[in-house]
Amino acid sequence: MVTHDSRKKTGRYWDEYVETLSDSEIQALQFYRLKQTLERVSSCGFYQKRFKEMGLDISALECLEDLSRFPFTTKQDLRDAYPYGFLCEPKERLVRLHVSSGTTGQATAMFYTQKDLESWADLMARCMHMTGARPGDTFQNMMGYGLFTGGLGFHYGAERLGLLTIPAGAGNSKRQVQLMRDFSTTVIHIIPSYALHLMDVMAEMGVDPKRDLELRIAYTGAEPYSEEIRQRIQDFYGVKTYNSYGLSEMNGPGVAFECPEQTGLHIWEDSYLVELIDPDTLEPVREGTVGELVLTSLRREAMPLIRYRTKDLTRIVRGHCPCGRKHRRLDRIQGRSDDMFIIKGVNIFPIQVEQVLMNIPEVGNNYLIVLQRENNVDQMTVRVEVTDRTFIEDMRHLQRIQKKITHELKGELLVTPRVELVEPSSLPRTEGKAVRLVDERKL
Numbered sequence: 001m002v003t004h005d006s007r008k009k010t011g012r013y014w015d016e017y018v019e020t021l022s023d024s025e026i027q028a029l030q031f032y033r034l035k036q037t038l039e040r041v042s043s044c045g046f047y048q049k050r051f052k053e054m055g056l057d058i059s060a061l062e063c064l065e066d067l068s069r070f071p072f073t074t075k076q077d078l079r080d081a082y083p084y085g086f087l088c089e090p091k092e093r094l095v096r097l098h099v100s101s102g103t104t105g106q107a108t109a110m111f112y113t114q115k116d117l118e119s120w121a122d123l124m125a126r127c128m129h130m131t132g133a134r135p136g137d138t139f140q141n142m143m144g145y146g147l148f149t150g151g152l153g154f155h156y157g158a159e160r161l162g163l164l165t166i167p168a169g170a171g172n173s174k175r176q177v178q179l180m181r182d183f184s185t186t187v188i189h190i191i192p193s194y195a196l197h198l199m200d201v202m203a204e205m206g207v208d209p210k211r212d213l214e215l216r217i218a219y220t221g222a223e224p225y226s227e228e229i230r231q232r233i234q235d236f237y238g239v240k241t242y243n244s245y246g247l248s249e250m251n252g253p254g255v256a257f258e259c260p261e262q263t264g265l266h267i268w269e270d271s272y273l274v275e276l277i278d279p280d281t282l283e284p285v286r287e288g289t290v291g292e293l294v295l296t297s298l299r300r301e302a303m304p305l306i307r308y309r310t311k312d313l314t315r316i317v318r319g320h321c322p323c324g325r326k327h328r329r330l331d332r333i334q335g336r337s338d339d340m341f342i343i344k345g346v347n348i349f350p351i352q353v354e355q356v357l358m359n360i361p362e363v364g365n366n367y368l369i370v371l372q373r374e375n376n377v378d379q380m381t382v383r384v385e386v387t388d389r390t391f392i393e394d395m396r397h398l399q400r401i402q403k404k405i406t407h408e409l410k411g412e413l414l415v416t417p418r419v420e421l422v423e424p425s426s427l428p429r430t431e432g433k434a435v436r437l438v439d440e441r442k443l
């Protein structure tokens with residue numbers, strides 16, 4: 001008899017049965033797991049109270065659409081119930097704690113049972129296997145280990161898949177390059193803004209990855225980044241770069257991941273239920289239009305969340321993927337609804353600025369948007385690092401380059417920013433998620 005487990009680790013699928021479920025099979029599985037999850041959460045303080053106030057009866061759930069009667073969960077709810085208000089398991093069954101990065105305020109705490117860690121590692125192995133990583137590969141994980149989910153999440157997935165795993169952690173750039181050389185690293189996991197920084201370090205060290213290293217696959221995620229940055233990373237390192245999406249509230253990474261077709265990120269619908277809503281009306285958006293991603297975890301034991309509002313803006317890519325997986329695809333995340341800023345009445349996302357900048361060859365690998373109020377008028381300044389070459393060879397032309405950048409930004413954004421060109425590697429860097437925007441109007 002072919003058991004479920006023996007089908008794993010073969011051919012192009014890590015878990016062929018789950019990855020190739022049909023639409024109706026996925027929905028049936030989701031309905032079964034949704035009921036289980038709702039029963040589970042009705043024992044936790046937060047949901048028990050909410051469901052009671054709203055007069056919700058879980059046994060009346062007849063189809064997946066009925067979930068729309070249930071309340072949303074927000075990051076603020078998690079903060080209010082910090083630390084244990086969402087727990088569905090006694091403390092003796094918990095084996096791990098992670099904390100979100102705290103990008104938008106007080107961080108939230110997540111708990112995991114042994115089974116949660118196993119299903120998370122399995123999802124991560126599925127993601128990496130999908131991109132062609134295999135035993136024999138050396139995987140260098142350049143994400144912060146510790147409370148952040150990006151480090152340990154990938155770590156256990158990579159070991160489960162059978163990759164030789166180097167827990168390099170974040171930062172310490174020269175050592176990262178040394179490790180890549182000494183152990184012939186083939187697969188890396190790296191924050192996109194750090195991948196850009198590491199390019200400058202390698203250039204300084206005289207290392208050309210295409211000539212001197214054996215890299216072939218990169219996983220990049222944890223922060224929004226444009227297609228233009230993906231191109232820069234691919235071109236410089238000579239790798240195929242896969243977008244990786246996740247959030248602590250849903251385990252961490254491994255929620256949605258690109259396949260080799262790179263036409264969107266497959267969201268693992270056996271584990272997560274997807275909705276996309278209009279953040280103002282809270283109504284579902286038409287399939288194919290951009291909305292806020294709302295997720296319900298279907299397999300978590302310790303701390304499942306119902307209709308969690310991620311604030312991340314994306315859309316569903318229509319149609320089925322040629323790779324054979326029916327799990328729907330998310331488009332590249334544009335950013336969080338919180339990232340949007342308004343200047344002179346125009347709504348702008350930092351990623352729009354990035355798309356323009358990264359298409360200009362004289363622009364280096366870092367930028368910063370600063371918003372100020374001068375004489376009651378909003379002013380937007382974009383500080384742009386130029387490339388080493390531009391800095392050395394094109395000093396006389398800096399004014400022309402500045403004008404060109406201003407012109408192109410104005411064309412895209414419809415407001416005219418002030419553009420300041422700065423030396424390579426002169427803007428502040430973080431080891432974690434990049435800070436792209438400083439809004440001094442709020443100070």
Ligand code: ADP
Nearest residue numbers: 100101102103221222223224244245247248333
């Ligand atoms: P925090 O929400 O405090 O940053 P997390 O570490 O849990 O804490 O980060 C999850 C968030 O990171 C997501 O909600 C999303 O905004 C962002 N993110 C993760 N992966 C990607 C990606 N591939 N593209 C864009 N944004 C991403």
Ligand code: ZN
Nearest residue numbers: 259261321323
């Ligand atoms: Zn695919």
